[in-house]
Amino acid sequence: MSEKIVISPTSRQEGHAELVMDVDDEGIVTKGRYFSITPVRGLEKIVTGKVPETAPVIVQRICGVCPIPHTLASVEAIDDSLGIEIPKAARQLRELTLAAHTINSHAIHHFLIATDFVPENLMATAINSVSEIRKTVQYVVDMVAGEGIHPSDVRIGGMASNISELARKRLYARTKALIPKIDAHVDLIVGLVADKDLPAGLGVTNAPTLATHHTYGDRTKFDLDRFTEIMPETWYDDPEVGKRACSTIPLYDGRNVEVGPRARAALFGSYSGEGVVAQHVARAMEMKTNISKVVDILAELDTSAPVMADYDVTGTNKLGIGAIEGPRGMDVHMAQIADGKTQFYSCLVPTTWNIPTMGPATEGFHHDFGPHVIRAYDPCLSCATHVIVVDDEDRSVLKNEMVRI
Amino acid sequence: MVLGTYKQITLGRSTDKEIQKISQDGGIVTALLTFALDEKLIDGAVVAGPSDEMWKPEATVALSSDEVMAAAGTKYTISPNNWVLKQAVRQYGLEKVGIVTIPCQTMGIRKMQSYPFGVRFLADKIALDIGICCTENFPFESLKTFISAKAGVDFDLVEKMDIGKGKFWVKTQDDLISFPIKETHGYEQNGCKVCLDLVSEMSDISTGSIGAPDKWSAIQVRTDIGETVFKQAVDAGAIELKPIDEGKFGLEMLTKLAKSKKEKAMKEIDRRKAMGLPVPYKGSSEKEDPLANV
Numbered sequence: 001m002s003e004k005i006v007i008s009p010t011s012r013q014e015g016h017a018e019l020v021m022d023v024d025d026e027g028i029v030t031k032g033r034y035f036s037i038t039p040v041r042g043l044e045k046i047v048t049g050k051v052p053e054t055a056p057v058i059v060q061r062i063c064g065v066c067p068i069p070h071t072l073a074s075v076e077a078i079d080d081s082l083g084i085e086i087p088k089a090a091r092q093l094r095e096l097t098l099a100a101h102t103i104n105s106h107a108i109h110h111f112l113i114a115t116d117f118v119p120e121n122l123m124a125t126a127i128n129s130v131s132e133i134r135k136t137v138q139y140v141v142d143m144v145a146g147e148g149i150h151p152s153d154v155r156i157g158g159m160a161s162n163i164s165e166l167a168r169k170r171l172y173a174r175t176k177a178l179i180p181k182i183d184a185h186v187d188l189i190v191g192l193v194a195d196k197d198l199p200a201g202l203g204v205t206n207a208p209t210l211a212t213h214h215t216y217g218d219r220t221k222f223d224l225d226r227f228t229e230i231m232p233e234t235w236y237d238d239p240e241v242g243k244r245a246c247s248t249i250p251l252y253d254g255r256n257v258e259v260g261p262r263a264r265a266a267l268f269g270s271y272s273g274e275g276v277v278a279q280h281v282a283r284a285m286e287m288k289t290n291i292s293k294v295v296d297i298l299a300e301l302d303t304s305a306p307v308m309a310d311y312d313v314t315g316t317n318k319l320g321i322g323a324i325e326g327p328r329g330m331d332v333h334m335a336q337i338a339d340g341k342t343q344f345y346s347c348l349v350p351t352t353w354n355i356p357t358m359g360p361a362t363e364g365f366h367h368d369f370g371p372h373v374i375r376a377y378d379p380c381l382s383c384a385t386h387v388i389v390v391d392d393e394d395r396s397v398l399k400n401e402m403v404r405i
Numbered sequence: 406m407v408l409g410t411y412k413q414i415t416l417g418r419s420t421d422k423e424i425q426k427i428s429q430d431g432g433i434v435t436a437l438l439t440f441a442l443d444e445k446l447i448d449g450a451v452v453a454g455p456s457d458e459m460w461k462p463e464a465t466v467a468l469s470s471d472e473v474m475a476a477a478g479t480k481y482t483i484s485p486n487n488w489v490l491k492q493a494v495r496q497y498g499l500e501k502v503g504i505v506t507i508p509c510q511t512m513g514i515r516k517m518q519s520y521p522f523g524v525r526f527l528a529d530k531i532a533l534d535i536g537i538c539c540t541e542n543f544p545f546e547s548l549k550t551f552i553s554a555k556a557g558v559d560f561d562l563v564e565k566m567d568i569g570k571g572k573f574w575v576k577t578q579d580d581l582i583s584f585p586i587k588e589t590h591g592y593e594q595n596g597c598k599v600c601l602d603l604v605s606e607m608s609d610i611s612t613g614s615i616g617a618p619d620k621w622s623a624i625q626v627r628t629d630i631g632e633t634v635f636k637q638a639v640d641a642g643a644i645e646l647k648p649i650d651e652g653k654f655g656l657e658m659l660t661k662l663a664k665s666k667k668e669k670a671m672k673e674i675d676r677r678k679a680m681g682l683p684v685p686y687k688g689s690s691e692k693e694d695p696l697a698n699v
Binding site: 143 | 448449468491492495497498500525526
């Protein structure tokens, strides 16, 4: 006798999603389906036909949780389409922005999972630690990228301006002082996750991992030919779920994949851990990697170096790819620029990759662990949503023409 | 109170000979900013610095007293200082910013601090606002036009401009030319016609030449912050003081001019309101004190 457990919406994540689990008599999940129910906004359509400079400004509004990776992926895609080589200092500033943002985003996730792992007596410590870290790293993003949330100074061709020597020294001192705090924070989180004693093997799947770089992103490591995309009706075996799901299913080599901190650690850090605990550990460890990267860049940065390349905005209709390793995984934006206008724009965002993997990851364990598995991916649904709902009455989905390659 | 709220009103001038040489009047703005920078009361200041074009200011972030000195002297045209505030706290990384503003910009700063929309983590970093006295301001092209037309001199030859004794003064290497201030009317920005503020009523410290003898400035110390900085600067000997003349050429004149600016502006505000035009001030029938800066 199988029963269906529905969690809708799944909580402590960004956006709206639903987890539907078939469970057997013992409450063990036999089939898990996770899908987005966040309505489509159609940002890729909005930027099409407009001047390329519009794209980074609009697409960063996809989401307030990771606007930085979207901005960076957008400018990288357009840089690629227009054949722009950005100056070294601009690249450093972009990497600096992303590294600081990643720490911030991971810290927010620790806040979201706090009630799962942090005992009452340590709650204040954990939350203060999150706040302290966020304050400093957001300050870095504020100064380097112009704004902490929707960065105004990440531009096509580089950055709007370099930071002053005073700002560099100030940031260097503050981020350096943050290292011991991050070390303590990571120890705390990793320790508490271990203390929880989650069942061994929870969240382990056979899905391959996908990442392009250990921190920043590398477009050459993303092979568009190996990418396919199918409609949710084809992927989900439950027609009701297929119909309601708001995101397409991206596949790499025909398979669903896992992206994110664990994927990066597995591919670039020989990390062999798998499942929920491994995802939390890999995420926490990334905070250490990124803070040391922030400090290194600030030590090296030449604040008098140019940060903007000369470029012609006309374009040759080349398909430009921008691959950025966002906090939640690989974020790929694609742009084609010709006649000074964006002809085509598409985003393949982290959580979209993870959605088909997250459902099956709940299988084989009690359904009580379902939300744990989902939260370990730190899903963020706003940007993951990419199909058009044609009829608001029956929510039937039109053939997806928006992300067709 | 037509001069706004203040704790102290006095005359003052910088004691620094260098500043005296380059300043418009008493060199109070330059003296206060260089003092505040040297004493680390602020870590930078937004000033109307020099640009590539003579007499055209460029809103600049000054990090040293030398850079402040380079911005000394009045430019009778617009310098969008508030606009570079964001740059000052972001790329420049300043946390205690000083800024020089004319009355309309002062109002902008205070509004920014009251409702910090779009200026996240910015408004709280403004540490000192020095307001300057302003009767009206001219777009750069206006200034060029009336100087060449009214004073009849090539704009490039102008060495100093000044407003005083009801006249606009233009000094060149050889001549000192003046024409009545009235003749500049029509050249000012449109917004100046509805401005109710002569003395930067909302600044921390405001200063200007009206009511002061040559090479001195009248100063109004307005806020606690302003008082702290001002007192330190005076105690350190950066600024010397003398009491303001209460009579016809002192406080009386300042009050008279502030009042007449308000009365003139109220007339224009009421006229525009009667026509149904949007005006960012209340009409005289809508407020208790018709001269209040609201």
